[in-house]
Amino acid sequence: MAKLATQFICSACGAIHKKWSGRCDSCKAWNTVHKEVPLGTGPGTSLGASRGQPIALIDLATEQAPPPRRSSGLAELDRVLGGGMVLASAALVGGDPGIGKSTLLLQAAASFAKAGLRVIYVSGEEATAQIRLRAQRLGLRDAQVKLATETNLRDILTVLDTERPDLAIIDSIQTMWLDTVDSAPGSVAQVRASAHELVSFAKCRDVAVILVGHVTKEGQIAGPRVVEHMVDTVLYFEGERGHQFRILRSVKNRFGPADEIGVFEMTGAGLAEVNNPSALFLSDRDAPAPGAVVFAGIEGTRPVLVEIQALVAPSSLSQPRRAVVGWDGGRLSMILAVLDARVGITFQGRDVYLNIAGGIRISEPAADLAVAAALLSAREDIAIPPKSVVFGELSLSGALRPVVQAENRLKEARKLGFTSAIVPDGCKIGDAAGLRLTPMPDLTRFMDKVFGTT
Numbered sequence: 321m322a323k324l325a326t327q328f329i330c331s332a333c334g335a336i337h338k339k340w341s342g343r344c345d346s347c348k349a350w351n352t353v354h355k356e357v358p359l360g361t362g363p364g365t366s367l368g369a370s371r372g373q374p375i376a377l378i379d380l381a382t383e384q385a386p387p388p389r390r391s392s393g394l395a396e397l398d399r400v401l402g403g404g405m406v407l408a409s410a411a412l413v414g415g416d417p418g419i420g421k422s423t424l425l426l427q428a429a430a431s432f433a434k435a436g437l438r439v440i441y442v443s444g445e446e447a448t449a450q451i452r453l454r455a456q457r458l459g460l461r462d463a464q465v466k467l468a469t470e471t472n473l474r475d476i477l478t479v480l481d482t483e484r485p486d487l488a489i490i491d492s493i494q495t496m497w498l499d500t501v502d503s504a505p506g507s508v509a510q511v512r513a514s515a516h517e518l519v520s521f522a523k524c525r526d527v528a529v530i531l532v533g534h535v536t537k538e539g540q541i542a543g544p545r546v547v548e549h550m551v552d553t554v555l556y557f558e559g560e561r562g563h564q565f566r567i568l569r570s571v572k573n574r575f576g577p578a579d580e581i582g583v584f585e586m587t588g589a590g591l592a593e594v595n596n597p598s599a600l601f602l603s604d605r606d607a608p609a610p611g612a613v614v615f616a617g618i619e620g621t622r623p624v625l626v627e628i629q630a631l632v633a634p635s636s637l638s639q640p641r642r643a644v645v646g647w648d649g650g651r652l653s654m655i656l657a658v659l660d661a662r663v664g665i666t667f668q669g670r671d672v673y674l675n676i677a678g679g680i681r682i683s684e685p686a687a688d689l690a691v692a693a694a695l696l697s698a699r700e701d702i703a704i705p706p707k708s709v710v711f712g713e714l715s716l717s718g719a720l721r722p723v724v725q726a727e728n729r730l731k732e733a734r735k736l737g738f739t740s741a742i743v744p745d746g747c748k749i750g751d752a753a754g755l756r757l758t759p760m761p762d763l764t765r766f767m768d769k770v771f772g773t774t
């Protein structure tokens with residue numbers, strides 16, 4: 321067979337180049353192009369003169385039941401999976417090192433086993449003795465989970481094929497290697513080929529597979545995006561190191577809603593489920609202070625209340641600092657620009673710090689007004705009315721736009737003892753849950769009403 325030419329793959333975007341270059345033509349990233357031996361060097365992969373086997377076609381309409389789902393027994397995990405793990409499906413769990421992926425999956429493995437599933441946990445990173453030690457710490461010493469420490473995927477698949485478990489957990493995909501691929505474990509080609517083998521195995525053999533994936537410093541699962549395309553569900557396990565809260569977020573789910581979150585707390589005995597995240601995020605709240613605003617947000621299908629904190633201080637730098645934790649830096653610049661252009665409040669010559677308390681990350685534009693309120697409150701040194709929540713999207717003109725699920729946000733606020741809410745004009749609110757509402761058409765009116773200035 322003719323030798324296939326070596327190719328060069330960009331590890332950031334997966335683009336294929338004929339020759340090496342310092343910068344990827346496709347995504348313009350530097351130092352991401354690496355040499356790889358192409359896939360499909362085995363016999364029978366290229367189309368020859370012979371015709372292939374006919375494939376079976378079936379009707380879309382069917383009486384057959386949808387693929388079964390199995391509950392994990394962990395309500396927060398089930399919620400993120402869309403109501404349980406679908407058998408014969410593949411999921412990817414990504415997260416920073418040390419965030420708790422292995423802990424979560426060992427607990428999930430034990431919980432699935434308790435629900436009657438046959439579970440195999442394969443670690444490419446830890447010795448079985450280490451996993452046992454962790455299980456002991458988690459109080460799961462007697463869980464009916466089969467363990468293995470192995471990185472050779474061919475051997476792993478052979479065992480999975482004979483054992484035929486209901487669920488196989490592979491920790492992590494970056495440590496697995498296939499002897500048919502001529503590059504180091506963790507390289508783009510190895511990760512892609514290993515993920516492909518495991519996903520095909522899941523589909524053909526009706527085994528649910530959960531892969532653990534490491535995250536690059538840019539926050540994406542290492543290896544090209546193609547692994548995320550291959551699997552049915554992509555979950556990210558996030559959280560701040562200094563905080564005990566951990567959030568499992570679904571960013572893709574072929575069997576349920578994406579953007580759903582599950583909230584956990586890292587304790588001395590593993591991860592504990594948090595059924596009421598708002599209460600937890602607001603639990604160590606100080607007395608109302610300038611710069612602190614409670615935002616009524618929605619994560620997936622559930623309302624979550626969080627505190628947004630801002631600090632504005634005189635700066636001695638020619639380029640004042642803009643530091644953000646848990647919110648998009650670009651969006652902060654936009655809000656600062658709108659405040660400057662539309663209500664004449666400038667932050668020039670001042671450092672601005674913005675923090676979402678509790679270590680949660682917010683990406684909803686509905687938090688715009690709460691962020692603006694926190695910035696204004698910090699700058700003017702005026703606290704916003706106590707026991708009130710704020711939400712609303714800000715447009716570049718300074719007008720406030722209505723947001724979705726206003727009623728759910730208000731109900732959650734009421735449940736947690738808030739009495740009033742500052743909301744955009746035109747929100748669809750059936751039942752304000754007994755909250756005093758202050759609808760606002762734009763930023764100017766908001767400034768006027770809340771801070772008594774224009």
Ligand code: TYD
Nearest residue numbers: 417418419420421422423586587588589590
């Ligand atoms: P781990 O699951 O090993 O992280 P990952 O697989 O994502 O790299 O989690 C390790 C961290 O979790 C470690 O810093 C210690 C902490 N931890 C606890 O706080 N309590 C526990 O019961 C366990 C098992 C770990």
Ligand code: MG
Nearest residue numbers: 421422445491
């Ligand atoms: Mg781990």
